[in-house]
Amino acid sequence: MKQNIIPILMPKWGLTMEEGQVNEWLVTEGAEISVGDEIIEVETDKISGVVEATDAGLLRRCIAETDTFYPVKSLLGVLADSSVLDSEIETFIEAYEIPDSEEDDTEESIPQYLFTEVDGLRVRYADRGSGDSVVLLLHGFGGDLDNWLFNLDALADKHRVLALDLPGHGESGKTIPEPSISGLAKFVGKFLEVVGVSSAHIIGHSMGGAITMQMVTECPESVKSLGLICSSGLGPDINSDYLQGFVDAQSRRELKPVLQQLFADESLVSRQLVDDVLKYKRLDGVDDVLRTLSAMLLSTTQTILSNKVIASGKPTLVLWGEQDSIIPVAHARNFSASGGSSVEIEIFNSAGHMVQMEKANDVNRRLLNFFS
Amino acid sequence: MARTISFKEAINEALDQEMTRDPSVIVMGEDSIGGTGSPGEDDAWGGPMGVTKGLYGKHGNRIMDTPLSESAYVGAAIGAAACGMRPVAELMFIDFLGVCFDQIYNQAAKFRYMFGGKAETPVVIRTMVGAGINAAAQHSQMLTAIFTHIPGLKIVCPSNPHDAKGLLIQSIRDNDPVIFCEHKSLYGVEDEVSEESYVIPFAEANVMRDGGDATIVAYGMMVGKAMDAAKNLAKEGVECDVIDLRTLSPIDMETVLESVENTGRLVVVDESNPRCSIASDVSAQVAQQAFKSLKAQIEMVTAPHTPVPFTTSLEDLYIPSAEQVADSVRKTFN
Numbered sequence: 001m002k003q004n005i006i007p008i009l010m011p012k013w014g015l016t017m018e019e020g021q022v023n024e025w026l027v028t029e030g031a032e033i034s035v036g037d038e039i040i041e042v043e044t045d046k047i048s049g050v051v052e053a054t055d056a057g058l059l060r061r062c063i064a065e066t067d068t069f070y071p072v073k074s075l076l077g078v079l080a081d082s083s084v085l086d087s088e089i090e091t092f093i094e095a096y097e098i099p100d101s102e103e104d105d106t107e108e109s110i111p112q113y114l115f116t117e118v119d120g121l122r123v124r125y126a127d128r129g130s131g132d133s134v135v136l137l138l139h140g141f142g143g144d145l146d147n148w149l150f151n152l153d154a155l156a157d158k159h160r161v162l163a164l165d166l167p168g169h170g171e172s173g174k175t176i177p178e179p180s181i182s183g184l185a186k187f188v189g190k191f192l193e194v195v196g197v198s199s200a201h202i203i204g205h206s207m208g209g210a211i212t213m214q215m216v217t218e219c220p221e222s223v224k225s226l227g228l229i230c231s232s233g234l235g236p237d238i239n240s241d242y243l244q245g246f247v248d249a250q251s252r253r254e255l256k257p258v259l260q261q262l263f264a265d266e267s268l269v270s271r272q273l274v275d276d277v278l279k280y281k282r283l284d285g286v287d288d289v290l291r292t293l294s295a296m297l298l299s300t301t302q303t304i305l306s307n308k309v310i311a312s313g314k315p316t317l318v319l320w321g322e323q324d325s326i327i328p329v330a331h332a333r334n335f336s337a338s339g340g341s342s343v344e345i346e347i348f349n350s351a352g353h354m355v356q357m358e359k360a361n362d363v364n365r366r367l368l369n370f371f372s
Numbered sequence: 373m374a375r376t377i378s379f380k381e382a383i384n385e386a387l388d389q390e391m392t393r394d395p396s397v398i399v400m401g402e403d404s405i406g407g408t409g410s411p412g413e414d415d416a417w418g419g420p421m422g423v424t425k426g427l428y429g430k431h432g433n434r435i436m437d438t439p440l441s442e443s444a445y446v447g448a449a450i451g452a453a454a455c456g457m458r459p460v461a462e463l464m465f466i467d468f469l470g471v472c473f474d475q476i477y478n479q480a481a482k483f484r485y486m487f488g489g490k491a492e493t494p495v496v497i498r499t500m501v502g503a504g505i506n507a508a509a510q511h512s513q514m515l516t517a518i519f520t521h522i523p524g525l526k527i528v529c530p531s532n533p534h535d536a537k538g539l540l541i542q543s544i545r546d547n548d549p550v551i552f553c554e555h556k557s558l559y560g561v562e563d564e565v566s567e568e569s570y571v572i573p574f575a576e577a578n579v580m581r582d583g584g585d586a587t588i589v590a591y592g593m594m595v596g597k598a599m600d601a602a603k604n605l606a607k608e609g610v611e612c613d614v615i616d617l618r619t620l621s622p623i624d625m626e627t628v629l630e631s632v633e634n635t636g637r638l639v640v641v642d643e644s645n646p647r648c649s650i651a652s653d654v655s656a657q658v659a660q661q662a663f664k665s666l667k668a669q670i671e672m673v674t675a676p677h678t679p680v681p682f683t684t685s686l687e688d689l690y691i692p693s694a695e696q697v698a699d700s701v702r703k704t705f706n
Contacts, residue, residue, distance in 0.1 A: 115373065124373070171373050174568065251576060271582060282538065284393075284569040 004084055005092045006055045008077035010070045013044060013149055019071045020044050022064040031059045033079060038361070040064065040076060045272040049150055051076075052361050058082060060089055073098045113145075113171070118191045121173040125164035127195070129156030133371065134197050137163035138188065140206025140232075141293055142246050144170030144280070147205060150360030151367075158368060162200070164191055166208070168293065174285030179292045181207075181233070181300060185214035192222050201371055203227035205356060206327065207297060209234075213305035216312050225315040227367060230324050230353050232297065233305035235331030242326050243294040247287075252278060264323035264352040306335050316343045317370040319363055321351030344370065373567045380423050380559040382533035383498075386540040387424065387460060389569045391431045394458060397544055399424060400436040400445055401462030401498075420464050421500070421559055446472040446497065450480045450549070453495035458544055465507075466499040466515045466553060480549040481524030492547040496540070501529065502593055502643055503680045503691050504557035512680035512687075514592070514644035519551045520621045520653070526574060527620040529553040531595035533563040535618055538572030545571065555593045575622035579631070583611030586637035586701050589628055589654055591617040594641040594673075600694035605701055612701060620650055628654060629662050636667035637704040641697055646674040668704035673697050 010020050020042040027039050033053045040051040057079030064076035075096045078089055113124050126145055135155055139147040145163040155161045165172035167187060177187060188211060192200065199222045204212030209231020215223050232238060242261050249255035256274050260266040280286060309316055316339065320332040329347055336345035346366055351358040377385070391397045404419050405428045418425025427435050438445035442463055449461035463469060469476065476497070483491040503512040520527050526548055530536040536554070543550040580595065581602050590598040595616045602612040613631045617623060632638050638658055642651035651672040659670060673692045681687050 113373075171566075171568075250573070271579060279566070279570070282570045282572065283566065284571075 004080055005089060006057055006079040007075050007092075007096065008039065008051070008053070008079065010064075010072050010074040010076055011042065011051055012072040013049060013153075017044050017072060019069045021069045022066055022076065023048060024066055025062050025064075026050070027059055029059055029062050033057055033059050036361075036365075045270060048268060049357075049360055053079075055079060060084070060086075061093065063093065071098055115171075116191075116194055118187060118194050119177050121167055121175065121177060122171075123164055123167075123173070123191060123194075124171040125162060125191070125195070126152060127160070127162055128152055129158070129160045131158075131160050133159045134200040135159045135161045135367075135371065136188070136192065136197070136200040136202045137161065138202065138204040138208030138211050139163070139166065139169065140204075140208050140230075141243070141297060142169070142277070142280075142290060143205070143208075146170070146276075147354070148356065151356055151364055154360070154364040155367060159201075159371065162195065162197065164188070166211075168286065168289030170280070174283060174289055176289055176292060179296050181210045181214045181296075181303075181305075182218060184211045185218040189215060189219035189222055192219075198222065199224045201225045201227065203229065203367065204231060205229040206353065207232050207293075210305055213309050216308050216314065220312065223312075223314060225317070225370070226309060227317045227319065227370065229319045229356055229363070230321060230327055231318070231331075232327055233303065234318075234335045235304065235328070237328050237331070238297065239326045240298055243297060247290045247294050249278075249281070255281075261325050262353045263358060264321060264350050265358065268358065306339070310339055310342065313342050315370070317366070318343065318345040319355060319366060320345075320347045321353060321355035321358065322347050322349045323351060324353045324355070326353040374564045375567065376562050377533060377565050378559065379530075379533045379536050379554075379561045379563075380421065382537040382563075382565050383423050383540055383554065384418075384425065384427070385565070385567075386537045386544070386569075388427060388430060390458075390541055390544045391427070391434060393569065394544075395434075396456065397458045397460065398434045398436070398452070399427060399431075399460045399462070400438050400449060402438055402440060402464060404435055404462055405437045419462060421556070423498075423554075423559070424462065442468050443472040443475060447475040447479075449495050449497070450475050450493060453480070453493045453549070454483060454491055458494045458496075460496045460498060460544060463497055463499045465511045466501045466551075467510050467513050469497070469499065469515070469519075469551075476519075476549070476551075477522045477525070481522050484548065485524060493549050494544075494547045496543045496550045496552050498540075498552045498554060500556045501553040502555040502557060503675075503687055504593070506682060506684060506687060507556070508682040509679035514642070514675070516553055516592075516620055517642075517644055517649045517653070520623075520650065521648075524548070525621060526550045527553065528574070528618070529555070529592045529620060530618060531555075531558070531590075531592055531616050533561060533565050535572055535578070535616075537565055538570050539574075539618065541569055542571040542573060546574070553592065557593050572618070574619045575624045576618065577624035577627040578616040578618055579613060579627065580616050581612060581614040583613045583635070585611045585635060586639065586704055587613045587615065587628070587631040587635045588639045588641060588697060588701065589615045589617060590641040591620065591650065592643060594643050594692060597692060597694045597697055598641050601697035601701065604694065604698050610701060610705070617650070617654075623654075625654075625657050625661070628658065632658050632662050633665040636665050637701070638666070639671045639673060639697060639700045639704065641673045641692055643675055643692060645677050646672060647677060649674055668706075671700035671703055673700050
């Protein structure tokens with residue numbers, strides 16, 4: 001491959017992704033691209049996202065056509081400086097073949113998910129990247145570790161990243177040993193022991209944020225820093241209609257408008273996303289788990305966990321979607337006003353409760369910056 | 373944990389998990405244990421297609437080999453259901469259900485109604501349907517419509533392993549008689565299926581593909597043909613909605629109507645004979661309830677009005693093909 005010709009490829013977001021649809025080019029042929037520029041909008045069966053440039057250069061060719069599906073690692077465009085001849089680029093494009101993923105053994109050797117037992121309960125988790133610096137991701141109520149689909153691999157470039165399905169969620173066992181924020185915090189602490197991690201940057205989304213804060217009380221030595229994304233436990237308000245709607249929804253028709261409340265851009269709720277959540281809700285035991293947890297969340301929203309966090313002096317990053325309709329962004333603003341020097345805050349516009357999906361690139365960049 | 377298993381294994385797992393969960397679930401049928409001449413051999417065949425293999429070793433006498441008398445053991449299963457058990461009777465081929473029609477449509481289907489809602493009949497009759505393995509005219513029919521006709525019966529016909537497991541678990545937990553139709557050509561099909569138990573509710577069609585230009589409705593083995601047709605049509609620029617009915621009674625017409633109101637074009641694919649079929653039923657309901665949305669005539673793709681031929685070349689012609697489905701969609705644009 002010629003060094004001065006840089007291909008732009010269809011990304012692979014999560015190991016189940018096989019193809020993506022190119023929705024829109026966000027730049028035009030002939031543009032000078034810098035690292036981090038948003039260049040193409042791609043839609044998968046889970047959600048759509050933006051491909052960012054990983055290299056700088058002159059965009060010589062936009063190959064991918066809009067509204068067309070391309071397999072992962074397909075050639076979407078070409079960067080090359082102006083000294084490269086058009087004919088050389090043509091030759092490169094003609095010669096390009098999608099690498100066979102089975103030959104790509106570095107990727108195939110990483111299992112998508114791992115399983116272990118904590119307190120006798122089966123726990124599914126992902127373990128990516130390597131190094132002494134460990135990041136642990138905790139999803140929210142009704143979610144699972146795939147909520148971090150767009151974050152896991154990006155963070156794993158520089159850190160070892162762990163994400164688990166909390167008890168009763170995803171493919172972990174469908175009971176909750178102790179249905180309280182404190183019980184879940186203790187459980188996560190035990191999970192870290194089981195996987196041999198003494199301390200980690202802990203990032204929690206929504207209910208996962210409350211668990212993260214509670215860990216400062218339950219197992220302070222294991223919390224290096226806190227990332228709180230649209231977190232519960234910072235203020236008294238939570239959208240109880242959402243919680244009840246999520247628990248009660250029995251069909252696609254009932255569930256879709258509930259899930260749309262999670263995003264600023266409702267169109268991100270694809271049929272696949274609704275089907276996946278519905279499949280989870282129909283597993284034996286899940287209904288009981290969700291009813292127990294939602295009752296617990298509604299009865300404990302008055303419990304504000306942030307004072308202990310501030311008192312601990314541990315570095316804390318608060319990220320929020322401006323359009324969050326589940327937990328109001330005002331909670332973040334109030335917290336940052338009272339938080340002192342250890343608290344950083346960033347609010348993203350055009351993002352709702354699932355800000356880590358809707359603004360994945362921004363959230364990843366902000367998190368990586370915070371860890372260093 | 374989701375892993376890839378076959379349609380046959382998905383059904384076996386559903387039976388195993390429900391027998392483990394609920395002691396009132398029993399399984400009975402011809403050769404259900406093994407049929408090698410002696411009960412108790414855990415590695416015996418396990419039914420005519422090996423679907424119940426291994427269950428005897430785990431659940432002992434709650435799985436029974438019955439005499440070659442469908443009318444006797446289907447009647448026994450229905451009676452046991454009325455007395456509080458949850459029997460799953462396996463009746464090799466739907467073609468043989470004729471000998472126990474009284475038990476099914478005049479007894480099981482009527483108990484709840486005639487006893488003023490005080491009686492329940494939670495029986496499941498598992499049975500093989502459809503053509504494709506040269507089993508000839510008496511072992512290859514798609515008789516789903518005959519049972520759909522009877523109020524009081526629920527008719528299920530899954531198209532893939534994931535649905536087969538969830539629908540069978542729902543069938544066993546359901547308090548009404550269910551005819552559970554397994555297409556014999558699908559037993560080897562593999563798919564991702566959760567290891568955990570789960571249910572798929574009845575009357576919930578599955579939208580397999582969102583297109584917007586035309587609606588293809590299918591069930592059972594025809595779903596695969598409809599999907600193949602939709603993929604080919606997409607290359608011509610025609611994007612189809614593909615709807616898998618999954619259950620025929622109760623039926624989810626809401627999803628079908630919603631789709632047709634958007635596309636204005638309907639092709640119904642049914643492996644059964646054309647007269648008084650699921651295809652004609654769905655077509656009639658759409659013609660009546662969404663007539664103003666239709667931009668073209670409704671097309672039906674079915675088997676011809678003949679018995680199922682034995683000869684491979686004729687059987688291949690008998691079964692609706694993806695190409696016929698695609699052609700019918702094209703006709704709605706003429």
